[in-house]
Amino acid sequence: MLNILSILVGLTSLIFVIPGIIPLLGALNWLAIPITLVGAVIGMLSSKTAGRNLNLLLLVVAIVRLSLGGGLL
Known part of the structure; x- marks a missing residue:
């Protein structure tokens, strides 16, 4: 049950991470990291x-994108 909840939280975070990859929308990753x-x-x-791995992958993507944009963009 916790794995399913973790996957649902990861999918919610994915809503912020995917647009956060686009230039000038990188600040969305600041919302994605706590989620x-x-x-x-x-x-x-x-x-x-599965849920843990999904969330860790999204966390790495969000942090790398923030570091490439200087933490702001």
Whole structure:
């Protein structure tokens, strides 16, 4: 059950991460990072790893995009 909840949180975060890749919309990643952290913690409490891995992947994408844009864009 926690794995499904973690996947749902990850899909919610995906709504912010995908547009955040577009130039000048990178600030959306600041909203995505806390959401993915919550999803990763929920995924770590689960016995399965799919939700955790999804959230960690989205977290890495959001952090890399923020670092490429200088943290703002």
